[in-house]
Amino acid sequence: MSEEKKMSLTVKVLLGMVLGIIVGLVINLTGMNSPGGFIDTYIVNGLFHVIGKMFVNALKMLVVPLVFFSLICGVCGIGDIRMLGRVGGKSFALYMMTTAIAIATAILIAASFGIGKGMDQVSDSAFSGKESPPLTQVLIDIIPTNPINAMANGDMLPIIFFAILVGISMLLVGTKARGFVEGAEVANEIMMKMVNIVMSVAPYAVFALIAKAVATLGLGLLASLAGYVSVLVGALMIHLFVTLMIVLKVFSGLNPAMFLKKIRNVQVFAFSTASSNATIPVTMRTVTERFGVNNSVASFTVPFGATINMDGTAIMQGVATVFIANVYGVELGVAGYLTVILMSVLASIGTAGVPGVGLIMLSMVFTQVGLPVEGIGLVLGVDRLMDMIRTAVNVSGDATVSCVVAKSEGKLDTAVYNDPDAGMLDTDEAIHIDSAAEAELARAVQSTHDK
Ligand code: ASP
Numbered sequence: 150m151s152e153e154k155k156m157s158l159t160v161k162v163l164l165g166m167v168l169g170i171i172v173g174l175v176i177n178l179t180g181m182n183s184p185g186g187f188i189d190t191y192i193v194n195g196l197f198h199v200i201g202k203m204f205v206n207a208l209k210m211l212v213v214p215l216v217f218f219s220l221i222c223g224v225c226g227i228g229d230i231r232m233l234g235r236v237g238g239k240s241f242a243l244y245m246m247t248t249a250i251a252i253a254t255a256i257l258i259a260a261s262f263g264i265g266k267g268m269d270q271v272s273d274s275a276f277s278g279k280e281s282p283p284l285t286q287v288l289i290d291i292i293p294t295n296p297i298n299a300m301a302n303g304d305m306l307p308i309i310f311f312a313i314l315v316g317i318s319m320l321l322v323g324t325k326a327r328g329f330v331e332g333a334e335v336a337n338e339i340m341m342k343m344v345n346i347v348m349s350v351a352p353y354a355v356f357a358l359i360a361k362a363v364a365t366l367g368l369g370l371l372a373s374l375a376g377y378v379s380v381l382v383g384a385l386m387i388h389l390f391v392t393l394m395i396v397l398k399v400f401s402g403l404n405p406a407m408f409l410k411k412i413r414n415v416q417v418f419a420f421s422t423a424s425s426n427a428t429i430p431v432t433m434r435t436v437t438e439r440f441g442v443n444n445s446v447a448s449f450t451v452p453f454g455a456t457i458n459m460d461g462t463a464i465m466q467g468v469a470t471v472f473i474a475n476v477y478g479v480e481l482g483v484a485g486y487l488t489v490i491l492m493s494v495l496a497s498i499g500t501a502g503v504p505g506v507g508l509i510m511l512s513m514v515f516t517q518v519g520l521p522v523e524g525i526g527l528v529l530g531v532d533r534l535m536d537m538i539r540t541a542v543n544v545s546g547d548a549t550v551s552c553v554v555a556k557s558e559g560k561l562d563t564a565v566y567n568d569p570d571a572g573m574l575d576t577d578e579a580i581h582i583d584s585a586a587e588a589e590l591a592r593a594v595q596s597t598h599d600k
Contacts, residue, residue, distance in 0.1 A: 158574045159414050161352035166417050169356040173363025182364050197361035204354030205422050207347045211340060211430040213300050216452045217312045218337040219433065223448030224316025225330045232445070233313070236554055240450045243396070243550045244458035245494055250392055251460040251546075252493050255384045255467030256486050264376040264468070265475030287499035305426065305456040305501060309449065337444075344430040349580055351418070358421040362533060370530040378531055381468045385461055385542050393460075393549045401556035403566060410569065411439045412548055416541040423536045425455040425502025425543045436548050438572030441565025442555040450554055454547030459497040461539030461546075462507040466493045466514055473515075473524040485518050492517050502543060504536055 175181070181188040227233060293299035293307035300308055319326040371378055394405035418431045425432075429452055436447045470489050474481050481489070496510040508529070512522045528535075555561040565571045 158348065158351070162355055162414060162417050165352035165354075165356035166359055166421065169359030169421075170363055172356075173360040173366075174368075176360070176364040177366065177368050193361050193364045197357040197364075200354055200357035201361055201421075204347075204350065204358065205424070205427055208418075208422065208427040208430055209303070211343055211347060212426060212452075213303055213308060214336070215340040215344065215430055215433065216305070216308055216448070217300070218333050218340055219444055219448035220309060220312035220452075221316045221319065221333040222330070222337045223445040224313055225319055225333070226443075227445040230317070230320065232558060233317075233449075236446055236449055236558060237453075239554045239557065240453060240550055241457070243400075243553060244454060244546070247393065247396060247460050247546050247550065248458060248463045248494050248497055249490055251388050252463040252467040252490050254388060254392065255381075255464040256471055256489065258384045258387070259380050259468045259471035262376070262380050263475065264380050265472040268476045284495055284499065303426070303501075305452050309452055309456075313449075340430075341434065344434050345574060346580055348431065348434075348574060355417060355421045362421075362537065366531075366534055371534075374528065374531050377468065377472050377528060378535070380472075381465060381535060382538060384464045384468060385538055388460055388464055389542050389545055393546060397549050397553060400553040401561075403552055403556060403561075403563075407567060407569070408440075408549070408552065411435065412545055415544050415548060419540040419544040420537045423504040423533070423540050425459070425540055425547065427503075428540070428544050429455050432544050432547055434574075435572070436551045439565070440548070440552055441562030441571065442551050443560035443562070446555040446558060446560045447551055450551040451547055454550055455502045455544070456500075457498045458546050458550065459500075459502065459507070459539075459543050461542030462510065463493045463497060464542070465507050465535055465539050466511050469511055469525070469528055470514065470518070470520065473520055473527060476527065477521060477524060479520060481518060481520075488518050489514055502540070504540075505532070507536060507539065508532060 176188060176193060182193055183189060224230075224233065287306075290304070291306045291310050293304070293311055296307070296311040299311065319330055390409070394408070397403055397405055397408055412435070415428060415432050415435050419425060419428045422428060432455070433447055433451045436442045436451055437444055442450075467489065470481070470486075474485075492514045493510065496513050500506045500510055508525060511525055514520075515522050515525065552561060552566070
């Protein structure tokens with residue numbers, strides 16, 4: 150496979166993103182997106198909407214079976230069952246630590262810029278808060294009363310719990326469970342192939358998703374909220390390029406430049422879907438095949454991180470809290486900000502990585518520290534774009550911690566990590582059918598039928 154060909158999917162996805170931004174901007178800035186018009190009805194909310202939604206559905210379709218089978222394989226292939234506890238403990242501690250650092254940094258930066266001071270409180274979008282589940286309920290809900298129901302709803306923590314328990318029980322059953330383990334391994338491989346198939350259409354889907362998002366965004370609002378937006382984006386970038394990379398280097402010794410190069414694809418998926426959950430298949434593939442993290446670690450850390458780790462979202466909460474407190478002239482004080490940090494970290498545990506969930510968490514934080522929840526209306530207009538950016542930071546945090554934990558357990562293949570081309574996906578390769586293998590499979594199926 151030539152070098153140029155191997156590059157193609159990543160390059161195409163990035164190209165899709167850039168073209169999507171350009172087309173979206175043209176539509177938005179020329180006013181072609183006027184409601185009810187041809188472009189708005191048939192292109193933006195027709196073609197782009199349908200292609201984008203179909204793609205996000207396809208990604209979501211992969212999540213539950215992929216997490217389930219890869220976790221079973223992960224547990225069975227772990228070698229030492231005590232490692233499971235260590236991986237769980239380490240990843241939980243790192244996820245919480247990075248989230249706490251993220252929000253503390255955000256508050257410090259936002260406070261030192263004094264954003265929101267002197268702004269008026271008029272907001273044209275009404276926002277009424279929704280409830281985040283209380284921590285006690287989050288703990289109870291980790292254990293599913295009905296695993297099929299948890300799978301049907303895509304509830305990640307109970308699915309993780311059940312899959313781990315199935316894996317452990319298979320280990321306890323021992324050799325008799327071998328057939329089942331092998332079946333799960335094959336199922337996992339099939340799911341991974343499916344990820345490749347879905348990813349092969351990503352360039353077009355990413356284009357549609359981003360073109361639609363940019364075309365419909367209130368870009369005019371960006372200027373009026375320039376202070377909020379620039380401090381937020383700045384804090385997100387500092388977290389991604391400085392904090393996370395220091396964590397990676399200090400705790401694992403791995404090369405941050407290589408990480409940043411290979412994580413780009415995952416970030417584009419997170420950016421266009423605004424959902425850590427929908428990005429799980431891509432994160433999982435990248436972490437295992439491009440970074441060399443063993444499935445026994447990645448199968449746990451990736452879905453776990455998509456659910457409980459939200460550094461980018463925490464940063465938004467920190468910046469938004471300072472911004473709205475300043476707009477309303479409320480002094481939160483050190484105790485208030487400490488409460489914000491604690492609440493955000495706790496809220497991130499119980500909320501899934503889906504679009505817009507950050508705002509729900511924010512309303513919970515606001516209620517706790519006595520800020521007016523309707524103040525969130527002020528930042529609502531730019532939140533979709535901010536959601537896209539912070540989700541890219543969220544998934545980068547998931548991948549960072551996966552690498553750190555795997556390295557510390559001796560479950561990271563550094564040769565794969567340091568190879569810039571490892572696991573690179575090529576569109577043709579993704580959907581390549583080996584005709585000899587195809588014929589062999591057909592023969593095998595035929596002979597079982599004939600028996
Ligand atoms: N969309 C984010 C995620 O999926 C959550 C949020 O900040 O709203 O990670």
